[in-house]
Amino acid sequence: MCKVYDHYDTSTTIRFTISGYCVPKQRPRFDVWTGKVFTPMETQEYEQHVADCYHAQHGDTMLIGPIIVKIKIYEEYGVIDEFKLSLRQSGYCHPQSPGDLDNKIKSILDGLVKANAIPDDRFVFKIEAERLYAEKPYVEVELSNVDVVYWMITNNYDYVNETGAQI
Numbered sequence: 001m002c003k004v005y006d007h008y009d010t011s012t013t014i015r016f017t018i019s020g021y022c023v024p025k026q027r028p029r030f031d032v033w034t035g036k037v038f039t040p041m042e043t044q045e046y047e048q049h050v051a052d053c054y055h056a057q058h059g060d061t062m063l064i065g066p067i068i069v070k071i072k073i074y075e076e077y078g079v080i081d082e083f084k085l086s087l088r089q090s091g092y093c094h095p096q097s098p099g100d101l102d103n104k105i106k107s108i109l110d111g112l113v114k115a116n117a118i119p120d121d122r123f124v125f126k127i128e129a130e131r132l133y134a135e136k137p138y139v140e141v142e143l144s145n146v147d148v149v150y151w152m153i154t155n156n157y158d159y160v161n162e163t164g165a166q167i
Contacts, residue, residue, distance in 0.1 A: 014117070016057040018050055018108070018139040022073045024099030025106040043107060050111025062116050066125040066146035073104055074134035105129050108141060117143065 023046035028037045109121040118124070125146045 012063060013142060013144045014058055014061060014063065015140070015142045016054055018053045018111075018141065020049070021137045022046075022075070022099075022104045022139050023107055024103035025110065026103075046107055047111040047114050050108055051115035054112065054115040054117050058117070060116065063118055063123075063143055063145055065123065067118055067123050068126045068144045068146055069105075069109070069124050069128070070142040070144075071105060071108060071127070071129040072140040073101070073129070073131045074136075074138050074140070075131060076134065076137050101129055101131060108139065112141075112143070 023042055026040045026043045028039055030037050105127060106121075109118075109124065112118050113121055
């Protein structure tokens with residue numbers, strides 16, 4: 001078993017808003033002339049936009065350790081008929097905008113890594129995400145540290161406190 005020390009702040013929660021449409025992560029492209037692989041410009045720009053929104057609202061705050069991410073992606077309707085409008089008003093209809101939810105999550109997480117909000121997206125322990133309707137598109141993100149004891153129990157780690165005593 002790996003020994004992990006309890007030195008994380010378990011009470012930190014950060015909430016911030018990303019303005020505009022959520023751009024899904026695109027596949028890397030291969031440049032046949034240079035032989036190099038690159039990320040498409042639209043994806044790079046959106047990841048930078050996520051980083052800029054984070055810095056504007058929280059500066060250089062960084063979460064360390066296991067993290068829970070909650071994402072709500074609010075999207076606009078396109079042209080809709082009365083039937084779809086009635087479904088929207090009743091709450092039964094979900095957005096059908098381009099891009100998979102998992103690719104949108106990936107672009108947001110990569111933007112958070114670029115902002116140094118999280119060291120790497122491998123520290124994300126749990127993701128809760130949904131797509132909702134709004135008059136104007138935006139994204140709400142909430143980052144929280146996971147209770148370290150809970151994380152270690154679910155991952156079969158031995159719990160060791162700061163004094164080195166195994167619990």
